[in-house]
Structures are given as C-alpha cells and as structure tokens.
Amino acid sequence: MNASEIRKSFWSFFESKQHQIVSSAPMVVKNDPTLMFTNAGMNQFKDIFLGNSKPFAPRVANSQKCLRVSGKHNDLEEVGRDTYHHTMFEMLGNWSFGDYFKENATNWAWEYLTEILKIDKNILYASVFEGDKDMALDKDMEAFNHWKQHLPEDRIINGNRKDNFWEMGEMGPCGPCSEIHVDLRSEEERKKVPGAQLVNADHPEVIEVWNLVFIQYNRKADGSLEALPAKHVDTGMGFERLCRVIQNKKSNYDTDVFVPIINEIANITNTPYGKKEDTDIAMRVIADHIRTISFSITDGQLPSNNKAGYVIRRILRRAVRYGYTFLGQRQSFMYKLLPALMNSMGDAYPELKKQQELITKVIKEEEESFLRTLATGISMLDKIIQQTKDGNYKVVDGKVAFELYDTYGFPLDLTELILKENDLVINRREFEKEMEAQKNRARSATAIETEDWVLLMEDDVEEFIGYDYLETDLTIVKYRKI
Numbered sequence: 001m002n003a004s005e006i007r008k009s010f011w012s013f014f015e016s017k018q019h020q021i022v023s024s025a026p027m028v029v030k031n032d033p034t035l036m037f038t039n040a041g042m043n044q045f046k047d048i049f050l051g052n053s054k055p056f057a058p059r060v061a062n063s064q065k066c067l068r069v070s071g072k073h074n075d076l077e078e079v080g081r082d083t084y085h086h087t088m089f090e091m092l093g094n095w096s097f098g099d100y101f102k103e104n105a106t107n108w109a110w111e112y113l114t115e116i117l118k119i120d121k122n123i124l125y126a127s128v129f130e131g132d133k134d135m136a137l138d139k140d141m142e143a144f145n146h147w148k149q150h151l152p153e154d155r156i157i158n159g160n161r162k163d164n165f166w167e168m169g170e171m172g173p174c175g176p177c178s179e180i181h182v183d184l185r186s187e188e189e190r191k192k193v194p195g196a197q198l199v200n201a202d203h204p205e206v207i208e209v210w211n212l213v214f215i216q217y218n219r220k221a222d223g224s225l226e227a228l229p230a231k232h233v234d235t236g237m238g239f240e241r242l243c244r245v246i247q248n249k250k251s252n253y254d255t256d257v258f259v260p261i262i263n264e265i266a267n268i269t270n271t272p273y274g275k276k277e278d279t280d281i282a283m284r285v286i287a288d289h290i291r292t293i294s295f296s297i298t299d300g301q302l303p304s305n306n307k308a309g310y311v312i313r314r315i316l317r318r319a320v321r322y323g324y325t326f327l328g329q330r331q332s333f334m335y336k337l338l339p340a341l342m343n344s345m346g347d348a349y350p351e352l353k354k355q356q357e358l359i360t361k362v363i364k365e366e367e368e369s370f371l372r373t374l375a376t377g378i379s380m381l382d383k384i385i386q387q388t389k390d391g392n393y394k395v396v397d398g399k400v401a402f403e404l405y406d407t408y409g410f411p412l413d414l415t416e417l418i419l420k421e422n423d424l425v426i427n428r429r430e431f432e433k434e435m436e437a438q439k440n441r442a443r444s445a446t447a448i449e450t451e452d453w454v455l456l457m458e459d460d461v462e463e464f465i466g467y468d469y470l471e472t473d474l475t476i477v478k479y480r481k482i
C-alpha cells in the first residue's frame with residue numbers, strides 16, 4: 001500500500017464504524033494564547049472535552065497536521081538523528097465524544113491493524129496504565145482485559161504515569177492511555193531479547209505507533225480526580241510510522257512519504273543517501289524541515305522575527321545550516337525541493353499545491369538572507385581565528401563565540417567546525433555560561449507554553465473557518481471572532 005492508500009484506508013475503516021471524517025485543523029494555531037502550533041489531533045476538539053461546546057457528531061476521525069517543536073512536545077533535537085520523530089507529522093485519529101469507550105476503541109484499533117492492514121499479530125505490544133499510588137489510581141484492568149482478548153499477557157506492558165496517563169494541563173479532563181508498539185526487528189533479534197523489554201526504551205526498531213487515550217476523569221483545582229459523567233476516546237497514530245511498518249522499511253524516510261524528497265536532495269547536492277552518517281542526518285533534517293516550513297507558510301505563518309514566525313525561521317535556518325555544513329551548499333537550494341514535496345503531499349493537502357509559488361519565493365528569500373548572514377559570520381570568524389593564532393592561543397574566547405551566535409545568528413556547530421579546521425577550540429564553559437544567562441532572560445517569555453492546553457481566559461478568540469484563495473499568491477487563513 002502506498003501512503004495515500006494507507007491514509008484513505010484509515011478514513012474508510014472508521015467511516016464504516018459510523019465516524020464522521022473531518023479535515024485537519026491548520027497547523028498554526030491563532031486562537032489560543034497557550035499553544036503556537038497544533039501538536040495533537042485533539043487540539044481542535046478541546047472545547048468539546050471541556051464541555052464548553054457540544055460535539056457536532058458523536059464519532060469523528062481525521063488526519064491532523066501536527067508540529068512538535070516547542071513547549072511540552074519538542075522533538076526537534078531528535079529529528080534526523082533518529083528515523084521516526086519528525087517536526088511536522090500527520091496524526092491519524094478517531095474520537096468518541098461521550099459515545100463508545102475502551103472496548104470499541106481497543107477492538108477497532110486491533111481490527112484495523114491486523115485485519116485491514118494485516119500487520120503480523122506477533123510483533124504487536126499494547127501498554128496499559130499500571131496505576132499510581134500518589135494519584136490513588138489502580139491499574140487500568142478494563143483496558144488490560146480488552147487487550148487480553150487479542151494478546152498474550154506477556155505482550156501487555158505496564159506503563160507509568162509519564163507514558164500511560166494523559167493530562168492536558170494542571171486541571172481538566174484526563175485519563176489512562178493504552179499504546180500500541182511494533183517490534184520491527186528481525187526474527188533472530190526478537191529471539192535474543194524479548195520486545196517487551198524494549199517498549200518505550202528509545203529502540204529505533206521497537207516503536208510506538210498508536211496512542212489510545214481514555215478520558216474518564218476530571219482533575220479539579222485541588223488536584224483531586226473525579227469521574228466524568230461522559231467518557232471520551234481520543235486516539236493518535238503517527239502516519240509516517242504506520243507507513244514505515246506497512247511498507248516494511250527500516251526508517252520513515254524510506255517510505256514513499258519521504259523518498260521523492262530525499263532523492264531530490266541527493267540529486268541537487270550530488271550526495272548519495274545511505275552511505276555516511278553525517279550526510280544522511282543532514283538529508284533527513286532537510287527532508288523533514290522542508291515539510292514543516294512549507295506547511296507553516298501555507299497555514300499563514302511566514303518566517304519572521306517573533307513568536308511562531310521565529311520558530312519557523314529557526315527551523316528553516318537549521319536546514320540551511322545542515323546543507324551548508326554537511327552537503328556543501330553555498331547557494332539557496334531548499335526552494336528547489338518544492339516540486340518533490342508536491343509529489344508526495346500535494347494531493348492529500350491541496351492547500352499546499354495552491355501555495356507552491358508563494359512558498360518557493362519565501363523560502364528562497366529566507367535562504368539567501370541567511371546565507372548572507374553566514375558569509376558575514378565567516379569573515380568575522382576569520383578575523384577571530386587570525387587574532388587567536390597571532391596571540392599563539394589554541395582556545396577561542398567563549399564570549400566572542402557567543403556573540404557570533406547570539407547577535408549575528410551564526411550557528412555554534414559551524415563555528416566549531418571552522419575552528420577545528422584551524423586546530424582551535426572554543427572555551428565551551430564560557431560559552432555555556434553566556435548561553436545560560438541568555439536562556440534565563442528568555443525563559444519568562446516562553447514559560448506559558450508548557451502544557452497541551454491551559455484554560456482559555458480571554459473571550460477575544462477567533463475560530464478557524466477555512467482557507468480562502470485569493471488571486472494574488474497569498475492564502476488567507478480565515479478566522480472569525482467568537
């Protein structure tokens with residue numbers, strides 16, 4: 001099955017279980033002071049869970065564009081180094097708003113994976129909440145018993161509060177979750193170490209694919225839990241990971257979601273993929289980031305100097321930097337990946353196709369401006385190197401390196417690389433000290449975004465009502481005051 005068939009099969013499966021298929025909310029969040037980007041499928045339904053709005057249908061399913069680069073969910077540093085965390089990814093989800101609960105949720109997840117997609121039952125694991133003394137909660141026996149219908153007990157794993165109890169914030173709806181993990185190792189490896197030991201252990205081939213959250217409690221202001229009158233189901237499955245499982249690949253980047261993009265990067269940079277660790281990481285980072293940047297621009301968030309715009313600008317610069325450092329790219333090149341991106345995502349997300357011209361233009365301009373920054377930084381660094389050598393020193397002042405980084409946006413890894421070529425190093429302790437001081441200054445500014453949600457206090461909020469395509473090359477993401 002190719003990616004598009006997999007996505008469609010999820011929708012038609014849940015349609016056959018009377019779910020209404022809804023479209024993805026924008027990845028850029030404009031109506032919530034606590035969240036910059038959608039980081040899970042449930043974000044757009046949080047008012048339903050909170051009881052602030054009535055569900056428009058009891059059962060809903062979709063594929064949601066998510067971004068995990070800030071706040072509680074920040075996977076940025078993993079991206080490219082591992083093969084299954086992305087900045088932007090699609091989350092397939094099904095929801096029950098006070099309708100079905102654990103039995104149907106577990107049975108249908110099992111049916112979809114093993115009967116529709118025909119995943120080998122012997123490589124699947126389910127985790128259940130093991131209970132928690134501090135919360136005065138017992139093990140989730142209900143979920144355990146449902147999984148027992150499908151799995152032997154030794155493949156039902158107990159999970160702690162961190163992995164198997166979901167809360168959106170300090171107050172509000174919450175509940176235990178059950179996750180499905182897949183062991184993709186060879187049979188031989190599986191015999192050596194049981195997969196049960198590797199669940200949730202960051203093993204690159206024993207990966208989590210689906211999280212089924214059972215919202216059954218409300219956490220009150222005093223911290224106590226009360227049972228909710230209406231129980232809900234909220235599930236999220238990583239689409240790129242699922243494609244990897246179905247297509248039997250070693251990495252998400254080897255599926256048809258990413259191959260056209262990786263091939264194009266290989267082509268443009270004249271670098272084979274799969275031959276060298278550092279160039280492979282660079283290529284994965286670029287393949288990942290081009291999606292994030294393009295979808296952000298489509299959803300109305302251009303790179304800029306503050307808030308969400310700055311996050312996007314930094315992601316773009318990160319990709320340019322990897323290209324510069326590891327793939328020898330001295331000219332803008334990312335914008336050339338747009339046709340390949342359209343090949344893999346354009347049909348599923350027509351809003352992307354409509355914006356191709358604008359995205360290309362913005363990315364090219366951003367790249368060129370950052371490359372100029374890099375050129376300035378390099379000439380400053382040349383001077384620093386000369387001075388250090390003239391003084392017969394081997395270590396470059398950490399403050400000077402920090403200034404290059406902080407004021408001129410010159411990346412530390414590049415500074416280090418160039419210094420290494422000149423047999424010099426940075427005084428890392430001094431650098432870290434400056435960095436720490438800077439972080440303290442910035443901390444207060446980003447402190448709010450630590451949870452999936454915080455209750456909305458403002459009444460001046462806006463509701464997303466759709467995309468509007470103008471004849472100019474700009475998409476207007478439409479919001480209505482509510």
Ligand code: ATP
Pocket residue numbers: 068075084085086087088089091208209210211236237238239240241
């Ligand atoms: P992980 O433990 O692998 O970081 P998670 O527990 O943080 O995943 P959830 O919040 O449970 O993830 O999200 C639901 C599903 O979304 C996960 O089971 C996984 O398949 C997928 N997912 C989560 N984060 C990412 C990511 N950064 N890139 C791709 N898929 C992801």
Ligand code: MG
Pocket residue numbers: none
């Ligand atoms: Mg995670």
Ligand code: MG
Pocket residue numbers: 163208
């Ligand atoms: Mg997890």
Ligand code: MG
Pocket residue numbers: 163179208211
């Ligand atoms: Mg999870």
